[in-house]
Amino acid sequence: MPRPPQAWTETELERDAEAARKLFVSDRLASLEREQAAYEAGIAAHGQAVHELLARTRDLTKIEARSLEERAVLDIARYIVVPPISLDDLDTLTGAPFGGWVGQTTDRGKRPTARAFRAAGTIIAERLDRERASWLKGKHTPTAAERDAFARSTASIRTIGAIQTTRRMESAARQEAAARAAAQKARYTAVTPPATLSDPIEQMPPGSYANASRRLADTNMDIPVRLKAEHGTGLLFLALEAKVSNSTLNSRKRLLEVLRKRERWDASGKLYRFRTGAVLAGVYDVRRLIEAQDGGVFVFWEHRLGDLTTFLR
Secondary structure (H helix, E strand, O other), X not given: OOOOHHHOOHHHHHHHHHHHHHHHHHHHHHOXXXXXXXXXXXXXXXXXXXHHHHHHOOOOXXXXXXXXXXXXXXXXXXXXXXXXXXXXXXXXXXXXXXXXXXXXXXXXXXXXXXXXXXXXXXXXXXXEOOOOOHHHHHXXXXXXXXXXXXXXXXXXXXXXXXXXXXXXXXXXXXXXHHHHHHHHHOOOEEEOOOOEEXXXXXXXXXXXXXXXXXXXXXXXXXXXXXXXXXXXXXXXEEXXXXXXXXXXHHHHHHHXXXXXXXXXXXXXXXXXXXXXXXXXXXXXXXXXXXXXXXXXXXXXXHHHOHHHHHHHO
């Protein structure tokens, strides 16, 4: 019978948490040069948009609807205010589809109305960072050096956010791909079940895993796994979540998310035959790992996914 992952001892968890931390540090250090190059490229690209915004708004003294009717300009305008405004917040505040419009590459989709652009202009004008745009406080025309400094600092805010988002997306994609590869090694087959699972036992064949995230019990799941028939544990279904933590404090949040999902998922199927597992990477507090195990979560580590393969077999 495969060893139940929740049986890891405190010593074993300490060992693997330290190994995961070292790998996380090594990966961050190795990505430094690549991220610095991405940072400078982002500064150049977004800096151009800032200069365009300055030209369209007479150095931020006249922010009108028409001055924001270009995607790159509207997008960067969200970062000249304090605090920066997310696209979701801008959509909510204006009742307009700015989020979808900024993400489009053509004009075939829904475009915000002139009224929406006016509303966005008002919101931005009222929240301008006048410390960064110091000429507004001094009521003088900015020098070329002041414009360049404003453009770089604004582009920096935008670029840092993009790099952090890329980190999260790449980490999640890597983890999920590695977990699916572990399932393949256990001779499980990739399938495409419905986007929303109502009964994964009926909707997924034994010995299979979903090739993309799915929803179960109104909650998103990274990797649904329908265990093999007559699996040694007696289980039928395993819900897998991929989690990367960058600090011990963050690890509490990540593991609580899994615990809350576990309550919904495990209760959605046959009693005691649906279980939840977490594929972990990064920095974790051992006390939180013990809490997660005691709460019924199977713990797997990205750096030793052979454990997952063995368990699935």
